[in-house]
Amino acid sequence: MQEILWYGRGGQGVVLAAQILAESAFLQGYRGVTSAPMFGPERRGAPLTASTRISPESIRIVSQIEAADISVVLDESLMDIMSVAGRTRKGGLLIINTARTCGDFTIDGDFRIAVVDAARIAREKHMFFGGLPTVNTPLLGALARVSGIISLDYIEKGLKMKMPDTHAYSNFEAIKTAFERTRVTQEGT
Amino acid sequence: MSHCELITGNEAAAYAVKLVKPHVIAAYPITPQTSLSEKISLYIESGEIKAEYVTVESEHSAMTVLISASTMGARTFTATSANGLLYMHEQLHWAAGSRLPIVMCCVNRGVGAPWSIFNDQQDSFSQRDAGWIQMYCRNNQEIIDTVIQAYRIAEEVYIPVMVCYDGFILSHTMMPVEIPEESLVQEFLPPYTPHTEISPESPKTVNPVFFPWRRENHEGVLCDGYMEKRYKLQDALLHSADIIRRTNRDFAAMFGRDWGGMTWEYRTDDADIFIVGMGSLAMEATVAADELRRGGIRAGVLGIRVFRPFPCREVADALRGARAIIVFEKCVSYGQTGGFSTDLKAALYGTGITAPLHNYVAGLGGRDVKARELTEAVEGSLTAIDGGDGEHKTVWLNCFTG
Numbered sequence: 001m002q003e004i005l006w007y008g009r010g011g012q013g014v015v016l017a018a019q020i021l022a023e024s025a026f027l028q029g030y031r032g033v034t035s036a037p038m039f040g041p042e043r044r045g046a047p048l049t050a051s052t053r054i055s056p057e058s059i060r061i062v063s064q065i066e067a068a069d070i071s072v073v074l075d076e077s078l079m080d081i082m083s084v085a086g087r088t089r090k091g092g093l094l095i096i097n098t099a100r101t102c103g104d105f106t107i108d109g110d111f112r113i114a115v116v117d118a119a120r121i122a123r124e125k126h127m128f129f130g131g132l133p134t135v136n137t138p139l140l141g142a143l144a145r146v147s148g149i150i151s152l153d154y155i156e157k158g159l160k161m162k163m164p165d166t167h168a169y170s171n172f173e174a175i176k177t178a179f180e181r182t183r184v185t186q187e188g189t
Numbered sequence: 190m191s192h193c194e195l196i197t198g199n200e201a202a203a204y205a206v207k208l209v210k211p212h213v214i215a216a217y218p219i220t221p222q223t224s225l226s227e228k229i230s231l232y233i234e235s236g237e238i239k240a241e242y243v244t245v246e247s248e249h250s251a252m253t254v255l256i257s258a259s260t261m262g263a264r265t266f267t268a269t270s271a272n273g274l275l276y277m278h279e280q281l282h283w284a285a286g287s288r289l290p291i292v293m294c295c296v297n298r299g300v301g302a303p304w305s306i307f308n309d310q311q312d313s314f315s316q317r318d319a320g321w322i323q324m325y326c327r328n329n330q331e332i333i334d335t336v337i338q339a340y341r342i343a344e345e346v347y348i349p350v351m352v353c354y355d356g357f358i359l360s361h362t363m364m365p366v367e368i369p370e371e372s373l374v375q376e377f378l379p380p381y382t383p384h385t386e387i388s389p390e391s392p393k394t395v396n397p398v399f400f401p402w403r404r405e406n407h408e409g410v411l412c413d414g415y416m417e418k419r420y421k422l423q424d425a426l427l428h429s430a431d432i433i434r435r436t437n438r439d440f441a442a443m444f445g446r447d448w449g450g451m452t453w454e455y456r457t458d459d460a461d462i463f464i465v466g467m468g469s470l471a472m473e474a475t476v477a478a479d480e481l482r483r484g485g486i487r488a489g490v491l492g493i494r495v496f497r498p499f500p501c502r503e504v505a506d507a508l509r510g511a512r513a514i515i516v517f518e519k520c521v522s523y524g525q526t527g528g529f530s531t532d533l534k535a536a537l538y539g540t541g542i543t544a545p546l547h548n549y550v551a552g553l554g555g556r557d558v559k560a561r562e563l564t565e566a567v568e569g570s571l572t573a574i575d576g577g578d579g580e581h582k583t584v585w586l587n588c589f590t591g
Contacts, residue, residue, distance in 0.1 A: 019195075019363060022195055022363055023195055026193075026365060031365070033364065033365060034362055034364045035195070035362065035363040036357075036361060036362040036363070039307060039308075039358075039361065039555060040306065040307070041220075058365075059364070060472050060473065060475050060476050061473060061476055062355075062359070062362065062473055063473055063557050063558055063559040063560065064557045064559075066559070161195075
């Protein structure tokens with residue numbers, strides 16, 4: 001089973017990203033797929049998480065994810081206030097929306113780091129939501145590139161389950177660009 | 190043809206409501222039920238549910254609207270959580286006493302004070318004695334299937350049914366759900382016929398003051414007193430267990446999914462350590478049973494699907510070979526012990542089952558409970574029991590009690 005935690009702020013589409021991944025994985029043939037928001041009240045701008053679990057077998061676990069195989073960070077300022085690295089599993093993967101390079105991150109942890117400037121891609125594609133660049137969907141492209149659990153084709157199919165075709169088209173353009181621009185380190189470097 | 194969708198527990202419940210085609214719906218939003226009543230409103234707005242949606246100012250009024258509608262022969266639905274359910278309390282008794290087949294979802298949430306919007310099962314547990322059937326679901330597929338079954342059960346035995354499922358843990362979590370074929374649901378669920386016909390041409394007074402004694406009516410027929418009416422409710426509830434078992438069998442034959450009727454079991458064939466629970470916590474316990482078996486402990490899970498009527502026969506049969514019974518429960522009978530285990534102990538009295546019973550009050554107000562913690566709790570209990578301690582014990586799991 002792969003456990004994915006999404007970190008972002010209220011209004012960034014954190015829950016939607018977790019759900020699109022779930023839809024994509026289900027369409028790709030995984031029998032066990034669940035996706036949940038952080039339980040509780042929601043507030044724009046407040047730090048929040050969402051989760052996706054993906055497994056070839058149906059899932060019987062409903063408790064919260066302790067440590068993630070893949071952590072996806074929509075807002076890198078959250079890494080200062082939330083234990084993102086600490087909740088990423090050994091051998092796992094940390095994907096960050098950032099203008100910086102992998103080498104700029106000095107994080108202790110036995111996992112790979114992947115970076116992509118999702119905000120820049122969103123600005124280039126004129127994709128904004130509530131005045132902010134849409135970074136949730138491009139990160140799905142980064143995930144498809146480095147995780148090895150989901151293909152770009154199924155991300156496109158999953159996207160269409162959650163939004164109208166015209167939106168899916170423009171979002172998928174951004175996803176493909178993010179897929180190409182994602183850079184990844186080796187473990188611990 | 191049936192098809193599969195990734196949906197939340199609340200969406201699964203709303204889907205079931207769409208499939209059973211109710212006539213009257215009245216609900217008041219409350220977290221974590223809200224997205225269910227929102228979804229139903231959308232279905233009504235789009236014409237996918239052709240029901241009268243009565244907007245009300247409270248849960249008490251929601252149930253009162255349904256009591257009136259159900260009396261007139263309408264199929265009805267409502268849903269609530271926690272303090273909303275408590276506000277309905279008086280009318281819950283009235284619905285059951287009137288023998289009305291109302292179906293309600295209780296999206297389980299902790300009860301204030303102090304305020305919590307998070308999950309436990311204290312809300313529905315506290316309505317245990319209102320005369321309703323109570324069913325608990327372990328995942329979203331069971332929610333959609335159980336709501337459909339609930340209507341057939343309710344309308345056959347004339348008892349309201351509360352379909353309970355864990356707030357947030359199921360209500361807000363997406364998982365794959367097979368959507369039953371609409372024509373099959375129509376075949377499975379015959380139209381509702383009220384037990385008493387009331388119309389302007391045939392006016393009747395329903396449930397006026399009953400006296401302690403039996404009394405002749407104006408035609409000279411000796412009629413029930415209050416006590417006979419109440420006995421009939423109890424008798425019908427006890428006998429509804431057979432209907433619930435049969436409904437589950439018929440559902441399984443038609444839709445291919447068997448939820449076990451009154452209870453369900455996981456890896457119990459050769460088990461001597463029994464973990465008992467209700468709802469999503471019992472599903473998580475199946476993972477703990479797997480872990481325990483890897484450690485050489487023959488553990489199995491007895492899941493309680495129906496809490497009222499109490500599955501006396503099933504628990505006695507299942508626990509016959511138990512060396513230890515470990516209950517995990519999200520409710521408390523304050524001043525006694527864990528809510529469910531109190532009833533379980535009562536059901537085992539006189540059956541000859543004397544295995545030590547440890548009960549863990551867990552997950553109150555949404556406190557997370559992991560399979561690993563269930564495993565550790567069982568191992569801890571077994572250390573005490575194998576060390577010769579045969580006493581029953583209550584522990585508040587993951588709770589600072591020092």
